[in-house]
Amino acid sequence: MRKVLEVRNLRTHFELVEGTVRAVDGVSFQLNEGEVLGIVGESGCGKSVTAQSIMRILPKSARIVDGEILFWNQQDVVDLTKLDSEGEQMRNIRGKDIAMIFQEPAACFAPVYTVGEQMIEAILLHEDMSKQEARRLALKMLEKVKIPNPESVLDRYSFQLSGGMLQRCMIAMALSLNPKVLIADEPTTALDVTIQAQIIYLVNQLQKEYSSAIMWITHDMGVIAQISDRVAVMYLGQIVETAPVKDLFRNPLHPYTRALLRSIPRLARRKKKLEAIKGVVPDPYNLPIGCRYHNRCDSFIQGLCDEREPTEVEVDVAHRVKCFLYGGR
């Protein structure tokens, strides 16, 4: 499998009046051609900031302070952190080679232009074709994402379409330029379950046709299990465990992953009390010293976990974990 994207030791920090928030703090992972990498974590763990760092669409207060984001574009390798976020080269990559779909589709389409106008504009920005050709491509893409009456949807405004339909339009728009990497940031969170199931089914189908590598961000372990090949679990700005999806669910190693899997209510397994994770996610301005999970951890080792930060160890093929229980000293 060929690498298309590799993130090395990425650190993205926010400089705010109250202090520095180390939202992403030493994240490394790679994304291979044609695979779906699921990134799972709770709010504030840095999963969206990681995505925004790759796309270089961070808010003004954020800065990439360290690390590399390597992107394989044909023969060249570019480090996206070195590019000007508003420069020509990054603008060419963004939307064409790396596309993104967002959680709130209604917020991503402007209400004053039709869906078609916006899709066509995106295509024309990157491709040298006529307006008619672009319209035909947009139409073809809407058919691909199974929108009924695609012709009429092209001429409608975002507020005339339901959330599920708009999410399909956004997927169509993102895939229309056949990107190498597709970043999906919680694309089904705002949708109802039956619509979510439709979108997951659709993406699984499209994945077979387009060879795009997908980075799928979510907080939902169910969605992760259904869609990804590999999973990275994030906690407070760091990846604590990476594994192939079956390994992760069958043999979770990091105490946080284990607790997370135990705490979700499951269908067909009714039990009166859920095993909750104790405590709350710590204040981002004062991160715990040592392992960031130590104050909520069941296997906390005094004098070790609260003093030093574990390094990542490879426990099994492609199964890496950042915890002293498995070495990492």
Next chain:
Amino acid sequence: MATGHKLLEVRNLKKYFPIEKGFFKRVVAYVKAVDGISFDLFEGETLALVGESGCGKTTTARCILRAIDPTEGQILLNIDGRMVDVAKLSRKELKPLRRYMQLIFQNPYTSLNPRLKVKEIVGEPLFVNKIAKGKELEEKVAELLEAVGLRPEYMVRYPHAFSGGQRQRIVIARALALRPRLVICDEPVAALDVSIRAQILNLLMELQEKFKLTYIFISHDLSVVQHVSDRVAVMYLGRIVELASTEELFDSPKHPYTESLLLSVPKPDPEAVEEFRPIEGEVPSPVNPPSGCHFHPRCQYAEEVCRTTVPEFRDVGLLENPHYVACHFAERLSLKGVRQL
């Protein structure tokens, strides 16, 4: 657990919202948010209302609390053995009854007044109902905070100092201040993170036992519903399509919509990734719902009769274990429950 005493009887409840147009506010159509639903609620049980957005779950809750006035139907609340029709009472008559019913909201970031201290938020119901004041009020607030797992010293803080899960605990403490009989939980964990969700669900179940509460639990998340509820009512476009005990409903659903809801939940198990075809289409508009059975355009088992006739909401279960369903073919279909998945 349920005692068998009815706490609430809802009969043919309807809520239509008019759509007005033009200068004279002419009514051009109605949104039939709740369209003739009936159910009983027994003391000490948890009844879940599930369904997708726009199916009328929250409107039902707001009608029961008389936060809005229902268009039609009866809401009989058992007050010490007397059934009182909440739907018919005037504002003034309602006031003394309000304390029997409380609501826990979805979003703890918007349901707490940022200018009030926790002491004032939790104490307000006690104060306005003249139950306690001064030192006694503070003691009661402290007791409530302890019951929901917060340190009593926190009562001098403002809501912004708390995390989402802690805020939801404050909301729960406020709801319990008047020792209500019925608590309506409207998506109480939907806005919370996974690791916090379990804490709040456990707390709600503990408090139910401790304070002998009856819950109406509104949620779109079936795995949460299965975990907390004794019985489940599935709603679709303003109607209840199925109502049964939780186990019965999840193991052997009788309505095709329930089956597809169960199938749609992504299972946290990569070994169970199967190539199922999710149901197509979306929930139609409640302004102009499909004729007959509302679900027929999306139903793979639909026949001509489904287009023309509204199916009766009837009991197809055994004597001891009633199972209500509104489907013409409930007896004929054999649908998949979660165990067969």
